[in-house]
Amino acid sequence: MNSKVRVRFAPSPTGPLHIGGLRTALYNYLFAKKHEGTFILRVEDTDNSRYVEGAEDYIKEALDWCGLTPDESPFHDGEFGPYRQSERKAIYKDYAQQLIDNGHAYYAFDTPEDLDKLRQEQEAFGDKFIYGAHNRNELNNSLKVSEKETLEYIESGKPYVIRFKMPMAKQLAIRDNIRGNIQIKTNDLDDKILFKSDGMPTYHLANIVDDHLMEITHVIRGEEWLPSLALHVLLYDAFGWKAPKFAHLPLILKPFGKGKLSKRDGDKHGFPVFPLEWKDPATGAISSGYREEFYLPEATINMLALLGWNDGTEQELYSLEELVDKFSIERVHKAGAKFNPEKTKWFQHQYIQKVDDSVLAEEFKDWLRAEKQIETTLDFTLKIVSLLKERLTFMPDLWNESYFFFQAPTQFNPKSSKKAWKEDTAPIMTNFISFLEAETDFSKEQIQPKIKGWITDQGLGFGKVMMPLRLALVGDMKGPDVFEMVSLLGKTEAINRLKFALNTLN
RNA sequence: GGUCCGUUCGUCUAGUGGUUAGGACGUCAGGUUUUCAUCCUGAUAACAGGGGUUCGAUUCCCCUACGGACUACCA
Numbered sequence: 022m023n024s025k026v027r028v029r030f031a032p033s034p035t036g037p038l039h040i041g042g043l044r045t046a047l048y049n050y051l052f053a054k055k056h057e058g059t060f061i062l063r064v065e066d067t068d069n070s071r072y073v074e075g076a077e078d079y080i081k082e083a084l085d086w087c088g089l090t091p092d093e094s095p096f097h098d099g100e101f102g103p104y105r106q107s108e109r110k111a112i113y114k115d116y117a118q119q120l121i122d123n124g125h126a127y128y129a130f131d132t133p134e135d136l137d138k139l140r141q142e143q144e145a146f147g148d149k150f151i152y153g154a155h156n157r158n159e160l161n162n163s164l165k166v167s168e169k170e171t172l173e174y175i176e177s178g179k180p181y182v183i184r185f186k187m188p189m190a191k192q193l194a195i196r197d198n199i200r201g202n203i204q205i206k207t208n209d210l211d212d213k214i215l216f217k218s219d220g221m222p223t224y225h226l227a228n229i230v231d232d233h234l235m236e237i238t239h240v241i242r243g244e245e246w247l248p249s250l251a252l253h254v255l256l257y258d259a260f261g262w263k264a265p266k267f268a269h270l271p272l273i274l275k276p277f278g279k280g281k282l283s284k285r286d287g288d289k290h291g292f293p294v295f296p297l298e299w300k301d302p303a304t305g306a307i308s309s310g311y312r313e314e315f316y317l318p319e320a321t322i323n324m325l326a327l328l329g330w331n332d333g334t335e336q337e338l339y340s341l342e343e344l345v346d347k348f349s350i351e352r353v354h355k356a357g358a359k360f361n362p363e364k365t366k367w368f369q370h371q372y373i374q375k376v377d378d379s380v381l382a383e384e385f386k387d388w389l390r391a392e393k394q395i396e397t398t399l400d401f402t403l404k405i406v407s408l409l410k411e412r413l414t415f416m417p418d419l420w421n422e423s424y425f426f427f428q429a430p431t432q433f434n435p436k437s438s439k440k441a442w443k444e445d446t447a448p449i450m451t452n453f454i455s456f457l458e459a460e461t462d463f464s465k466e467q468i469q470p471k472i473k474g475w476i477t478d479q480g481l482g483f484g485k486v487m488m489p490l491r492l493a494l495v496g497d498m499k500g501p502d503v504f505e506m507v508s509l510l511g512k513t514e515a516i517n518r519l520k521f522a523l524n525t526l527n
Numbered sequence: 528g529g530u531c532c533g534u535u536c537g538u539c540u541a542g543u544g545g546u547u548a549g550g551a552c553g554u555c556a557g558g559u560u561u562u563c564a565u566c567c568u569g570a571u572a573a574c575a576g577g578g579g580u581u582c583g584a585u586u587c588c589c590c591u592a593c594g595g596a597c598u599a600c601c602a
Contacts, residue, residue, distance in 0.1 A: 033602045068601055133600065149529065149598070182600055200532070209530050217600040224602045248531060248597040269532085272595070276538080279594070327551095331540060335550045354540075356533050357595060364539065364552045370565095412564045422564075441562085483561055491562060499563035 026058025028239050030084075030091070031228070033065045034076035037299035037308065038083050040360075041243065041273045041282060044325045048270060049241045050089045051326070051348040058238070062094035063231060064105045067221045074302045083296040087318050088341055101235040106227050113222035116230045116260070117183045117215055121163075125259035126215060128171055128181045129162035153211040154189045183216035185225075185252065185259075193251055198239075198268040199353050205251040213252055225249065229256045232265060241268045241350065244357070268350050271329050272357040282360050284308060292362040296321065315415040316365075320372040324365045329354045338371055370414045382406045385419050393420070395427055404509060408501050422500070426509060429518050430496025433526060437498040441488035442526045449481065450489055454519050457512065465508040472504065493522035 030046040032038055038046075053060035062084065064077055081096055093099030103109055120126035129152075136152070143150035158164055162184070163171040175181060191207040215226040222230070232240060247269045257264035273282045276290065287294035287308065298310035311321045323339055332347040339347065373381075382403040389395040389402070409422045433442075456475050460468065476486050491503050494515065500506060507515050 031602090035602075065602060071601065129600095136600090147528070151529095151598090180600090197532095203531075205531070211598085214600050219600075221600090223600070228602090243596090244532070245596055245602090250531090271533080274595080281595075328539070333541070335541075337551060358540090359538060361538055361552065367552060409564090411566075418564095437562085487561060495562090497563080501562095501564090502560085503562080 024236065024238055026053060026056040026238050027061065027236050028053045028058065028241055029061040029063050029232070029235065029237050031063045031065050031231075031242075032080055033068070033071070034073060034080065035068075035071045036073050036076055036301075037295045037297070038080050039282070039284070039294050040296065040311075040321075040325060043083060043087065043296050043321075044273065044328065045241065045243055045270055046084060046089055047087070047322060047325055048330070048348075048350070048353070051344050052239060052241060052350055053092075054345040055348050059092045059099075060089070061099070061101075061235060061237075062091035062096075062104065063235070064095055064107075065224065065227065066105060066107045067224065067227050069107070069219075069221070079297060079299060086296060086312055087322050089322075106222075106231065109227070109231065110221060112234070113216065113227055113230055114220070117222065117226060120185070120215070120259055121183065123259070124186065126183050126185050127157075127163045128175070129160065129184045129212075129214075130174055130179055130181050131161045132180070135161065151211045152184065153187055154208070157184075157186070157212055180218040182214045182218050184212040185215050185256065187212050187252075188255065193254065195250055195254055195267070197247075197250075198266055198350050199271075200269060200355060203247070203250065207251065207255070210251060215256075225252055225256065229253055229260070229262075233257070233260070233262050237265050239266045239268065239350075241270065244269045244272050268353070271354055273328060274357045274359045276360045276362060281357070286360075290362065292365070315417060316369050317372045317376070320365075320369040323372070324368040328360065329358045338368075366414055373413050373415070374411065378403060378406045378410060381410065381413075381416065381419070384416055388416065388420070389427075393427070397427070401426075401509075408505055408509075425495045425500065426506075429514070429521065430493075432496065433492060433522065434497040437492055438526060441492040441498060442522075443485075446485070446489045447523060447527050449479075449485055450493070450519060450523055452479070453486060453490070454516055454523075457516055457519075460512070463508050463512045463515070465504050468507055469504040472507070489522070490519070493519045 028049045030049045032042055032046075050060045052058075062080070064080070066072055066077075077095070081094070084090060091097065093101060093104060095102075095104045098104070117126065121128070131152075136150075140150040152160065164186075166174075187210045188207050193205045193207065195203045195205065197203055213225055214223050216222050221227075231237075250267060250269070254264050274280065275282050275286050277286075282294060284294055286292075293309045293311045293314050293316075295308050295310045296312060298313040299308045300306070301308070312318070319340065322341060322344075323337075326339065326344050326348075327337060330348070330353045332349075332352065379399075382399055382405075385406065386397060386399055386402045389397060405423045405426060406419065409419060412422055413419060453475070460471060462468065472486070473483075476483055487503055488498070490507075491498060491500065494500075494503070494506050494510065510518070
C-alpha cells in the first residue's frame with residue numbers, strides 16, 4: 022500500500038459525547054495506531070441550529086481523559102485543516118457545483134412546506150414520500166424547468182437546495198470490513214439533499230468531501246450510518262474519487278429492555294452514560310460521568326474495547342498499548358451489545374487494584390480534607406490503604422471501609438450486638454480492659470500474641486473476646502483484622518471504645 | 528410500511544462440518560477471613576424455530592420469527 026492509514030472520528034457538537042461515541046473514537050484510535058497511521062478529530066458542525074455550547078470542548082476533554090488524543094484536530098492543527106466543518110464552508114459549494122456540472126446533481130426549489138404537504142398526502146395513502154428517480158421530473162427543480170429559468174430563479178434569490186441525482190436501477194455490492202458484502206438496489210434510495218438553502222452542506226456532502234480532502238483511508242463509524250453507505254459510495258463515484266474502506270460498528274444497547282443505550286438509561290439505573298460529567302447549558306440538568314464517578318480511564322477504555330470486540334483469547338484485561346497491538350477491525354462483532362454496568366464495575370475493581378498504594382493514600386488524604394474536613398497524615402492513610410485496598414472498587418469506598426478509624430462508634434448495630442454481646446460479655450470485657458491498660462506496646466506484632474495469650478490463659482473461647490472487641494471498635498461486625506485495628510487505633514482509643522461499649526450495651 | 532443489518536448461557540463473548548459447545552460478569556453453594564468485604568473452589572445456564580445440503584449440522588443455504596438501525600434543508 023502506498024498510502025498511510027488515516028482515520029477520523031467525526032462527532033457533531035450537539036451535546037456530550039456518550040460511551041457509544043467514545044467507543045467509536047477508541048476503535049478509530051486503535052486502528053490508526055495499530056497501522057502506525059494518523060487519528061484525526063473532525064468536528065461536524067454544519068447544522069448551526071443544533072450547536073451546543075461546550076460540546077466541542079467536552080469532546081476534546083473526554084478524548085484526552087481516555088488517552089485518545091488525536092494527531093490532528095481543531096486543537097492540534099495538521100496539514101489538512103481546518104478541522105471544523107463550519108470553517109470549511111467555502112470549500113463545499115464548489116464541489117456541489119461540480120456535481121451539477123457533471124450531471125450528478127441538480128437544483129431544487131421546493132420549499133419545506135411543499136415537501137411537508139407532499140409527505141402528508143402520500144402518508145394518507147399509507148405510503149412514504151420519496152424524492153427520487155420516479156418523480157423528480159414532476160417536482161420543482163432544474164430538471165423540470167429550463168436552464169434559463171433556473172438561472173433566473175437563482176439570481177432572483179429564490180432559495181434552493183442541491184440534490185443528488187440517484188442513479189436508477191443500479192445494484193451495488195459494497196464491502197464492509199466488519200459485515201462483508203452488503204447488497205443495495207439504488208431504486209429504493211432517494212435524491213438526498215447535499216447542499217442546504219442556508220449555504221451549508223449536509224452531512225453527506227461535507228463528509229465525503231472532507232474524507233477525500235483529508236485523505237481518509239478507512240471510515241470506521243456507527244451502524245446508524247449503514248443506510249447512507251450506498252449514497253456515500255455513489256458520491257465518491259460521481260466525483261471520480263476512490264472511496265475509502267468502510268467498517269460499521271455495532272450499536273451499544275440498553276442493559277435492560279429494548280433499543281439503543283440512551284441518556285435516560287443512565288438516569289434510571291444509576292450508571293454513567295457519559296465519560297465526563299455534563300451540565301446541560303439549557304436546562305442545567307447534570308448527567309453523571311465515569312470520571313466523576315471515580316472510574317479510572319483505563320478501566321473505562323478496557324470495558325468499552327471489549328464491548329463488541331475480543332482478540333479470540335480469554336484475556337480480558339488490556340492496557341491501551343496492548344489494545345493497539347491486538348486490535349483488528351475484522352474481529353469486531355456484528356451484533357449490537359447490551360451494556361453491562363456490573364461488568365463495568367468489575368473492570369474498575371481490577372484496575373484500582375493496580376494503582377500504587379501511595380497514589381491512593383495521597384488521594385484519600387485530600388478527599389478526607391475536602392469531603393470530611395478531616396486532617397490526617399499520609400502515613401496513616403497509607404496504612405489504611407494497604408489494609409483495605411483489596412476490597413475497593415472506587416476510591417470513596419476507602420471511606421466506607423475505614424470511617425471507624427476516624428470516628429468512634431456512637432451506636433451499635435442491634436443485630437450485630439445481639440450476636441456479639443452476650444450476657445457474660447460485660448465481666449470479660451472489664452477484665453480485658455484491665456489487661457490492656459497494663460500493656461504498653463500496641464504494635465500488631467506485639468499485641469496480637471499478647472491478646473491471644475490472655476484469652477487462652479482465661480480459658481475463654483476466642484469468639485467471646487474477639488467478637489465484642491470488634492463490635493466495640495467498629496460498632497458493627499465488619500472491618501479488617503481486629504489486631505490491625507487495635508494497633509492502628511492505639512491504646513487510649515481502643516480502651517475508650519471498649520469502655521463506651523461496656524456502658525452502652527449493658 | 529419500506530430498505531438495510533443482525534440472532535451461541537440472564538449479559539459480554541470464544542468456537543468447530545463430528546467438541547463433555549470454552550471463558551468472563553451475574554446468580555447460587557462451599558472454603559478462607561474466628562466478623563464483613565475481598566479472595567479461592569464448585570455449581571447454574573446457550574447454539575431462536577422450521578426446512579434443506581450432508582454420512583453428520585450450532586457451523587453452509589433458504590424461509591419464518593424476533594431484535595436493531597435508517598427512512599429531515601440532523602448528524
